[in-house]
Amino acid sequence: xxxxxxxxxxxxxxxxxxxSPLACEAIRDVRRHDADPGPRTGDVTALDRWAVRLLxxxxxxxxxxxxxxxxxxxxxxxxxxxxxxxxxxRDALMxxxxxxxxxxxxxxxxxxxxxxxxxxxxxxxxxxxxEKSPLARLKQSALGRLPRPWRGTLSDSRRNIHYHYDxxxxxxxLWLDREMVYTCxxxxxxxxxxxxxxxxxxxxxxxxxGLQPGMEVIEAGCGWGSLALHMARHYGVRVRAFNISDEQxxxxxxxxxxxxxxxRVEYVHDDYRNIRGGCDAFVSVxxxxxxxxxxxxxxxxxxxxxxxxxxxxxxxTIGRDRPMAMNGWAxxxxxxxxxxxxxxxxxxxxxxxxxxxxxxENLRLHYARTLVLWLERFESSVPRVRQMYDxxxxxxxxxxxxxxxxxxxxxxxxxFQVVFARRHDNxxxxxxxxxxxxxxxxxxxxx
Amino acid sequence: xxxxxxxxxxxxxxxxxxxSPLACEAIRDVRRHDADPGPRTGDVTALDRWAVRLLxxxxxxxxxxxxxxxxxxxxxxxxxxxxxxxxxxRDALMxxxxxxxxxxxxxxxxxxxxxxxxxxxxxxxxxxxxEKSPLARLKQSALGRLPRPWRGTLSDSRRNIHYHYDxxxxxxxLWLDREMVYTCxxxxxxxxxxxxxxxxxxxxxxxxxGLQPGMEVIEAGCGWGSLALHMARHYGVRVRAFNISDEQxxxxxxxxxxxxxxxRVEYVHDDYRNIRGGCDAFVSVxxxxxxxxxxxxxxxxxxxxxxxxxxxxxxxTIGRDRPMAMNGWAxxxxxxxxxxxxxxxxxxxxxxxxxxxxxxENLRLHYARTLVLWLERFESSVPRVRQMYDxxxxxxxxxxxxxxxxxxxxxxxxxFQVVFARRHDNxxxxxxxxxxxxxxxxxxxxx
Numbered sequence: 001x002x003x004x005x006x007x008x009x010x011x012x013x014x015x016x017x018x019x020s021p022l023a024c025e026a027i028r029d030v031r032r033h034d035a036d037p038g039p040r041t042g043d044v045t046a047l048d049r050w051a052v053r054l055l056x057x058x059x060x061x062x063x064x065x066x067x068x069x070x071x072x073x074x075x076x077x078x079x080x081x082x083x084x085x086x087x088x089x090r091d092a093l094m095x096x097x098x099x100x101x102x103x104x105x106x107x108x109x110x111x112x113x114x115x116x117x118x119x120x121x122x123x124x125x126x127x128x129x130x131e132k133s134p135l136a137r138l139k140q141s142a143l144g145r146l147p148r149p150w151r152g153t154l155s156d157s158r159r160n161i162h163y164h165y166d167x168x169x170x171x172x173x174l175w176l177d178r179e180m181v182y183t184c185x186x187x188x189x190x191x192x193x194x195x196x197x198x199x200x201x202x203x204x205x206x207x208x209x210g211l212q213p214g215m216e217v218i219e220a221g222c223g224w225g226s227l228a229l230h231m232a233r234h235y236g237v238r239v240r241a242f243n244i245s246d247e248q249x250x251x252x253x254x255x256x257x258x259x260x261x262x263x264r265v266e267y268v269h270d271d272y273r274n275i276r277g278g279c280d281a282f283v284s285v286x287x288x289x290x291x292x293x294x295x296x297x298x299x300x301x302x303x304x305x306x307x308x309x310x311x312x313x314x315x316x317t318i319g320r321d322r323p324m325a326m327n328g329w330a331x332x333x334x335x336x337x338x339x340x341x342x343x344x345x346x347x348x349x350x351x352x353x354x355x356x357x358x359x360x361e362n363l364r365l366h367y368a369r370t371l372v373l374w375l376e377r378f379e380s381s382v383p384r385v386r387q388m389y390d391x392x393x394x395x396x397x398x399x400x401x402x403x404x405x406x407x408x409x410x411x412x413x414x415x416f417q418v419v420f421a422r423r424h425d426n427x428x429x430x431x432x433x434x435x436x437x438x439x440x441x442x443x444x445x446x447x
Numbered sequence: 448x449x450x451x452x453x454x455x456x457x458x459x460x461x462x463x464x465x466x467s468p469l470a471c472e473a474i475r476d477v478r479r480h481d482a483d484p485g486p487r488t489g490d491v492t493a494l495d496r497w498a499v500r501l502l503x504x505x506x507x508x509x510x511x512x513x514x515x516x517x518x519x520x521x522x523x524x525x526x527x528x529x530x531x532x533x534x535x536x537r538d539a540l541m542x543x544x545x546x547x548x549x550x551x552x553x554x555x556x557x558x559x560x561x562x563x564x565x566x567x568x569x570x571x572x573x574x575x576x577x578e579k580s581p582l583a584r585l586k587q588s589a590l591g592r593l594p595r596p597w598r599g600t601l602s603d604s605r606r607n608i609h610y611h612y613d614x615x616x617x618x619x620x621l622w623l624d625r626e627m628v629y630t631c632x633x634x635x636x637x638x639x640x641x642x643x644x645x646x647x648x649x650x651x652x653x654x655x656x657g658l659q660p661g662m663e664v665i666e667a668g669c670g671w672g673s674l675a676l677h678m679a680r681h682y683g684v685r686v687r688a689f690n691i692s693d694e695q696x697x698x699x700x701x702x703x704x705x706x707x708x709x710x711r712v713e714y715v716h717d718d719y720r721n722i723r724g725g726c727d728a729f730v731s732v733x734x735x736x737x738x739x740x741x742x743x744x745x746x747x748x749x750x751x752x753x754x755x756x757x758x759x760x761x762x763x764t765i766g767r768d769r770p771m772a773m774n775g776w777a778x779x780x781x782x783x784x785x786x787x788x789x790x791x792x793x794x795x796x797x798x799x800x801x802x803x804x805x806x807x808e809n810l811r812l813h814y815a816r817t818l819v820l821w822l823e824r825f826e827s828s829v830p831r832v833r834q835m836y837d838x839x840x841x842x843x844x845x846x847x848x849x850x851x852x853x854x855x856x857x858x859x860x861x862x863f864q865v866v867f868a869r870r871h872d873n874x875x876x877x878x879x880x881x882x883x884x885x886x887x888x889x890x891x892x893x894x
Contacts, residue, residue, distance in 0.1 A: 128871065186878075187877060188877050188878035188880060188889070189877075189889070190877070190889065321797070321798060321801075321802070321803040321804070321870055322798040322799065323798070342794065342798055343790065343791075343794055343804055344790075344791050344794035344795075344798060347789065347790055347791035347794075348791075350768070351768060351769040351770070351789055351791060352769065354768075355768070356768040356809065356811070356858060356861060357768070357790055357807065357809060358808075358809045359807065359808055359809065360804065360806065360807035361805075361806055361879065362803065362804060362805045362806065364803070364875075365873060365875055365877075365891045366877075409873065410871065411803060411870035411871050411872075414803060423768055423858035424575065424857065424858050425858075426812060426856065428811075428812055430634060430635050430636075430637070430812075430813075431633075431635040431883070432808065432879065432882075432883065433635060433883040435879075435883075436878070436879065436880040436882075436883045436884065437883060437884065442635070442636070442637065444812045
């Protein structure tokens with residue numbers, strides 16, 4: 001496996017990181033909550049057996065067996081089971097039953113629920129059944145429409161971004177690709193490695209944007225800075241890249257300095273709301289999830305203020321094929337403030353702001369593949385992750401990566417790349433063939 | 448210019464058509480309305496001069512001069528004018544002023560307003576200015592949200608489709624391509640003829656659908672039947688194609704019989720609401736405009752009932768980059784019951800029905816080019832059109848074709864091709880490269 005040795009140098013941002021207080025404390029809460037694990041053996045009552053059948057019904061009769069703490073089988077599906085779920089104590093069972101949004105994830109993280117079998121596959125097959133479950137119907141109706149706990153202010157954003165992205169660069173370097181790209185890769189060829197697929201994704205974005213040497217690009221939400229460097233190095237553009245994660249921006253700046261790219265790439269430690277100045281291309285890969293639907297019209301106004309007459313924009317984001325609230329556990333423990341929009345919801349960025357959608361591509365299964373590869377690398381790094389954090393953290397992140405892969409596999413999550421232009425721009429490419437071949441772009445000439 | 452001689456045989460549907468009572472009477476109303484053209488010379492009052500300046504202000508100060516019936520210039524734009532508008536009488540001026548949605552179009556059709564200069568260009572440049580006009584703001588606010596006069600029932604649909612599409616096959620054959628394709632063509636190469644571009648559009652649709660020999664296809668709204676024949680002939684599929692236009696379906700059936708294709712293409716004289724049975728591909732090119740947004744969830748349910756597990760769908764439609772009511776004149780005189788949705792509105796087809804959008808392409812400028820070519824052929828056929836109908840009809844259709852081209856040029860209209868699949872379909876192509884090259888589709892294999 002390729003390790004990010006070249007990227008991780010000797011600079012400040014590369015030093016071994018302290019645990020981020022926010023994320024680790026939230027995940028440590030899990031253990032406090034499950035501090036008294038209750039009886040581990042014996043005393044399975046008739047009520048317990050009834051509770052596990054109720055649980056299976058609520059979750060849509062998943063294709064797994066469920067075993068209780070005394071070793072007795074509490075539930076068996078109609079068809080062949082794809083895996084086995086073990087409840088090590090009654091609290092775990094009650095937690096999953098009474099707190100359906102967070103209980104399973106917390107008990108899994110605490111180690112009081114165990115899953116045997118291919119975790120991604122077990123979750124994928126279970127999610128498919130869950131779609132028709134009473135729980136899903138409840139979530140799609142009243143519960144799913146509860147107001148989000150975030151107002152989407154800048155301070156909310158800073159706190160939420162710090163929570164996830166400032167966990168420590170060394171941690172992410174253990175299982176991301178060499179370039180530290182933390183978004184969906186692109187696998188047009190089945191044999192591609194993660195490294196190749198991340199490079200292919202960056203090229204796909206650049207080709208869709210029609211980047212030409214000398215263009216000025218604004219990037220909103222730049223992660224560890226890899227796309228900005230890729231655009232500048234391979235397409236001859238100048239980039240201003242924005243991010244509010246302290247650790248990511250420090251890492252990106254140091255890398256740009258080390259690679260002599262500071263004249264072409266500027267990393268700005270600021271929020272998308274404060275972006276000013278003109279650009280020929282506006283790109284945002286994996287930031288919209290943290291913007292919140294209440295801010296979409298505002299994001300559109302920021303773009304409208306920046307994009308030049310013939311400028312092109314691209315937003316790459318996790319989405320849904322219908323509006324749905326975040327999964328409660330992921331929202332609480334992993335990605336606070338996150339929201340994945342449907343295409344209908346995304347249009348609030350474009351429609352009020354004179355921006356015309358030119359192209360949408362759904363890369364759903366590419367993200368499933370990306371997550372499976374991340375999970376493989378994560379698993380082979382578990383001993384080192386355990387040195388940084390603890391077992392609860394390891395299990396929480398295992399569940400997060402596997403359940404995300406499963407959610408893309410079952411269609412609960414989508415990945416949209418949306419290309420847009422100004423409504424009056426008539427210098428548009430005649431086709432999308434240039435994205436897929438070496439031919440130059442033939443454009444319309446109406447002006 | 449290629450004429451549709453081969454297509455137009457000796458059958459019933461080919462005979463010279465009687466004027467359609469609906470469309471022709473509606474357009475004849477124009478003349479009745481303007482029956483008393485008022486004074487043609489002299490007596491331009493101070494009030495008239497004020498009215499023409501008010502008119503120019505309401506329409507956003509278009510880049511044209513306006514001349515009144517006494518030859519006096521009533522309005523001159525700040526910049527260089529791109530054309531000249533002549534009001535031949537006071538009624539025309541008042542009509543345009545007091546009935547801003549329909550007055551200009553009706554007076555133009557009646558011949559009491561004349562436009563000198565390139566009609567498409569004059570309208571295009573004027574539409575761009577009109578976007579910022581008081582009229583546009585009014586329309587975008589209260590007026591634009593008035594309920595549509597159609598309930599979208601099947602009898603509404605039958606009447607509306609009859610109005611436009613049953614004008615007479617001979618009329619459409621004068622200015623459409625040889626294959627009688629009455630939707631946006633596709634010009635990836637600037638040198639393409641209309642015939643080539645319509646064939647390229649049909650291939651684009653077939654490639655996006657991933658058609659393979661033996662597949663069963665349902666087409667909703669098949670026009671004169673060309674796409675169904677193209678799919679069956681070049682992609683080896685079997686097609687059931689639906690349409691409620693009497694004349695189109697008769698034409699299509701006769702052609703299929705003449706070309707020995709009836710074993711592979713069945714034309715069904717019925718509404719999309721009555722489509723039943725399974726299919727591997729569901730395609731609809733240029734029908735959604737007549738469905739009405741109130742029926743989008745229902746159309747989605749029809750598709751959901753038909754589409755097989757790994758089936759692919761494509762909807763090709765005129766749209767908007769933001770919700771907006773139909774232009775009043777076009778709705779009244781040309782396309783009753785028509786509505787062009789924004790992408791946000793279109794999602795009502797997919798999101799409630801478990802259909803996931805895979806790909807959206809905007810072909811806006813391709814429709815502008817198509818309309819310019821149709822207009823050229825129409826103009827060269829005017830003597831024959833005049834034999835079929837009358838001058839009012841000729842002017843109304845000239846304005847419809849030219850203003851549609853202008854609307855696509857200025858971004859007021861868009862053209863969306865939306866490809867979709869079932870939410871659980873994991874046999875998706877890995878990229879869109881197969882649409883643009885000869886390479887076969889490499890698919891994901893997750894199942």
